[in-house]
Amino acid sequence: MKATKLGVMTFSAMLVVSACGGGTPAASGGAAGAPAACNNKVGTSSTEIHVYSSLPRQGTNTEQTNTLVEQEKKILDGVKVGKWTIKYFDLDDSSAANNGDWDGTVEQANANKAVNDPDAMAYIGTYNSGAAKLAIPILNQNCLVMVTPANTYPGLTKAVNGVTKPGEPDTYYPGGYRNYSRVVGTDDAQGAAGAEWAKSLGGTKAYVLDDTQVYGQGLAKSFALAFTNGGGTILSANGTSEGFDPKASDYNALAQKIKSSGADFIYIGSITGNNTGKLWKDLRSAMPDIKIMSGDGVYEKSWYGGVGSAGNGTYLTFGAIGPDQLTGDGKTWYEQYKTDHGGTSPAVYTAYGNAAATVVLAALNKAATNDRYQVLKNVMATSGLATVTGTVTLDKNGDVTGGGITGYQVETSWPPKFVQLFQSKGL
Amino acid sequence: MDQIVQTFIIGLSNGLIFALVALGYSLVYGIIELINFAHGDVFMLGSMIALLLISGVFGVTAATSPLMIVIIVAAVILITMAVTATINVTIERLAYRPLRNAPKLAPLISAIGMSFVLQNIALLIAGPANKSIDNVLPSVNLLSYIGVNTVELSFRQVFVAVVTVPLLIGMSWFVAKTKQGKAMRATAQDPDTAGLMGVDVNRTIAFTFLIGGALAGAAGVVQILYNNVTVWNLGFRFGLNAFTSAVLGGIGNLPGAVLGALVLGQINAFSDRYVAANWTNAIVFMVLIGVLVFKPTGLLGQQLADRA
Amino acid sequence: MTAIVESERRPGGFAGWIGHIGDVLGAIPGAYRDALRTHPLRTTLLSALVILGVFYPLLNRSVLQGFSRNVFPLPIPDDTVVTFMLIFSIMAVGLNIVAGFAGLLDLGYVAFYAIGAYTAAFLASPHFGVVSIVLLANVPQGFPGIHIPFWFIVPLAMIIAGTFGALLGAPTLRLRGDYLAIVTLGFGEIVPVVFRNLADVTIKFNILFINFSAEHLNLTGGPLGINPIDPPYLPGLGITFNASAGFAPVYLAMILLALGVLFARNLERSRIGRAWMAIREDELAAEMMGVHTVRTKLLAFALGASFAGIAGSLQASYLGATTSDFFQFSTSILVLIMVILGGIGNIWGVIVGAVALQYVNLTLLPYLGQQIQSIAPSFPNPAQFNFLFFGLILVVMMRFRPEGFIPNRQRAAQLSAHVLAAAAAERGEVVGLDNTGLDIDENIELAPPGQSEVGEDARAAETSDEARDL
DSSP, X not given: OHHHHHHHHXXXXXXXXXXXXXXXXXXXXXXXXXXXXXXXXXXXXXXXXXXXXXXXXXXXXXXXHHHHHHHHHHHHTTOEETTEEEEEEEEEOBOGXXXXXXXXXXXXXXXXXXHHOTTEEEEEEOSSHHHHXXXXXXXXXXXXXXXXXXXXXXXXXXXXXXXXXTTTTGGGOTTSSOOEEESSOOHHHHHHHHHHHHHHTTOOEEEEEEOSSHHHHHHHHHHHHHHHXXXXXXXXXXXXXXXXXXXXXXXXXXXXXXXXXXXXXEEEEOOTTTTHHHHHXXXXXXXXXXXXXXXXXXXXXXXXXXXXXXXXXXXXXXXXXXXXXXXXXXXXXXXXXXXXXXXXXXXXXXXXXXXXXXXXXXXXXXXXXXXXXXXXXXXXXXXXXXXXXXXXXXXXXXXXXXXXXXXXXXXXXXXXXXXXXXXXXXX | OHHHHHHHHHHHHHHHHHHHHHHHHHHHHHHHOOOOTTHHHHHHHHHHXXXXXXXXXXXXXXXXXXXXXXXXXXXXXXXXXXXXXXXXXXXXXXXXXXXXTSOTHHHHHHHHHHHHHHHHHHHHHHOSSOEEOOOSSOOOBGGGGGTOOSSOOBHHHHXXXXXXXXXXXXXXXXXXXXXXXHHHHHHHXXXXXXXXXXXXXXXXHHHHHHHHHHHHHHHHHHHHHHHOEEOTTHHHHHHHHHHHHHHHHOTTOHHXXXXXXXXXXXXXXXHHHHSOGXXXXXXXXXXXXXXXXXXXXXXXXXXXXXXX | OTTTSOOOOOOOHHHXXXXXXXXXXXXXXHHHHHHHHHSHHHHHHHHHHHHHHHTHHIIIIIIIHHHHHHTOOOOOOOHHHHHHHHHHHHHHHHHIIIIIIXXXXXXXXXXXXXXXXXHHHHHEETXXXXXXXXXXXXXXXXXXXXXXXXXXXXXXXXXXXXXXXXXXXXXGTTOOHHHHHHHHHHHHHHHXXXXXXXXXXXXXXXXXXXXXXXXXXXXXXXXXXBOOOOOOEETTTTEEOSTTSTTHHHHHHHHXXXXXXXXXXXXXXXXXXXXXXXXXXXXXXXXXXXXOHHHHHHHHHHHHHHHHHHHHHHHHHXXXXXOGGGOOHHHHHHHHHHHHHHOTTOHHHHHHHHHHHHIIIIIIHHHHHHHHHHHOTTSOOGGGGHHHHHHHHHHHHHHHOTTOSSOOHHHHHHHHHHHHHHHHHHHTOOOOOOTTOOOHHHHHTTOOGGGHHHHHHHHHHHXXXXXXXX
């Protein structure tokens, strides 16, 4: 009886209080001057500046992230900027309990760790777009700038009709200002280039598959949209991309379904680790002559090792300039990398890890101070910066302008052969 | 119509492989009432070992003669079965036997732990991505020889049947007719009384694991020759499907495990083909739940005796 | 609490009620002293825990960090990790009700976690953008979507998850032991698949003259998930409990956990708790003795699920986003491991299990990895071995302490009885063994010196007023 009375009293009190409490969410800073979140974000150390990176360092991702970390460390760790020395922290955003894939809790913990370190001036990451969605708001509320070498989901920086959700990208920036930038292109451009290429290869009726994850689905949907806009027909579910189950043990039935639909082109949006080996083999064994195209999620040696000869003939797009197509400084870097690593080519994102670190270093040098806001301003204002991937200029969304999409075809071995460079156009 | 037949054939091949693995689950559950989470990973190890033997040790290429291939495949099956059987018995000895008298959930956790260990070992050795071999068996459509071109029955699918069916029949004969099989059945029914009647319970249990492991190994070989692909987390989904088959058929019941597996293979294939691949997993479980609502002990299961 | 204050005639109405509160509060010191006298160990531990909890930020930042820097480099979990430890503790307590009290093996617990999270997502985000229902929330009027304060969402999530718990439990009623396990596993797979796939739904129907057609409906957000989700907001003090709020969410989680533990303890000691125990030990006998097994089992599922609902809604609101990727079979297994490792049946045990496991998973293993990397950079990435260590820890723990960290007294006695019997059998002796494990006194004399810890517990269980443990 007492408990009920007490409960009722508390409950009514809560109602009264919350009725008074409604109001607008925290307002951002005014049009001029620093955003409210950026007040007094100066480092305490007079000798060190910290740069954090948050990448998945376990499981299937290590092929890429090992190279990314190596590049970033080489460029940043121990380098002097003014009177400070940069210290580089390699954080892992994956967890054992999650099979070595990125884990939302860990990513948030990493973001919080960086934010709570007063000497942290930049955050390089993430590798997976889903993880970035969680980290950006935390960093945004604490004026820490983020540069990604690998996120390609468009909704993080811009709105794309038919691909991103309503409200994106503003939902990621509660502080009302931008603190996120990337050195790679976005998937809407990659999907559009893929559709243009598919059409020029004679594809008219395409069947589109995706691995039901953020990257794969975003890319596949972009392709489907662009393909339809270009006059082609999409035969998969609802006129857009259809999910396959990455954990299934057999795709023969799915392959039969595609075969009987009369498609002449298959587009697959997926990452290597989602059972692509089996998928390709089953598709090929049902349709040995059909054209298959996929994106940079599978542009990896381990993908080819998994698909074997079923991968021969596959067309691959990469959302930026491929490592073997880099010119100038990039070409020098590419050759040097091969020499340093006993002939192994860099992974497809390696150069972009290098570029991201270069952007951060340049901004730190320009800011010449350990104030987060200054570093952020300089990163977001990067213009005409020479990196191994070409000249980097960021637009107001934090996206890199220009750039291109590279088209490759797998012949009978790895790496694939370069075919064509496409202009980076939106949808 | 052709499509239905084709889907049926695909479902049958997969179902037979599930059946071999499901038997292992059912055998172990029947005898010590343990859901052996690590069993699917023993199967995965079997396929990895087979891959190693085929491409590495024996070096099969496109140029190897058919006779050599037959001999090599037979050798691979025998070797893999021996290795996985040993692995399974070792696991039992290390992780399950000391927990024979522990609270019932302790061996379950131990099994889960062993599953993680096996998966990680495979991950470290084989790397994270799919590992594949090129077709060892000819991929010709056998039905084209009799003029049927709309349905495909490949040599590999026949191979699956050729290996699995004798093993399944052999297994049921073994359990029904031999002395060791009788010992297994007795221990499954009532270990204490079986012990009193002179059955060496520990040895029988070890023997059950031996057979279960061997079957998983054979399934692994068949899997790699049929699918040409293996990966470190293959055991998870395969194991889930196989265990669900065992439950569907009536856990502890061997013919039930086989029946459940065949049914499950068909559900998988038809769902992939006629519904959508991303719903298949949910559909499999909905069917399972539906069956269990009407028949709580599975399709062929009888009420297991209440063991105090 | 009711026993502390004798019932007395008091003036009625508000004054009387205030007076009664005063009495209750005034009686606390006396009750505390009594408790200290009768159960010294337990009371001191609990008091220490309360003090630690209240002074958490001080503890974490100054004390532990200082310790870590100056004495021994122990990796200290930060606030996000601690919040998740507590969220998982809530789930562990819930699963303990299902698996520990009632003995029903639930392998699909993550389904209810997902339901709780998506409840929060549906009711506190711009997801249903076609409508705008803002009730007392910290969001401007006219903002798209449904927005209800977190404090209302928690009881709603409890009720909804609990209802689903009962619904999903219903088909399992006739199933024995491990069939139940596989069916619950099935639900654990079906629910996330449903949430993942309903992102592009087309409904068309044509009944009589109702012509309804809707295309590309995004019902559940699919793999992209639903974000942002409004964080819990306390209007009076203006605190937002999201991931950048430092230690405030830790307090929120602690309070929810404390409420959960209180609830679970009361359940354990109530008639329904004893009914669960009876069903767990021998369902047939329980039925014969008049226990309504159907209702009791359904209640176990429902109440256990409601805990996961609370945890899920807290997680979603705290993270600010949710997606079906967060809810996989591995999470169900993780919670089950926490329960068993911690000591199944024992509320504090499972909390210890949850905290320890999350610590190892999220803090210790990455830390060790980084240390190894910095000492021997050429050593292959140690993060690749995490899974292996995790598995080895499980196997070893079960080998040497299968009853968990803090076992349920009865289980410990049962276990010691079995272990002793096995040991005795190996020595060739015959031991009279009562399988029910309830005759604790008989087994005490048999405790060999090495087993004293368990024996002590068993003896203490016999002498204390309550036959139950912490």
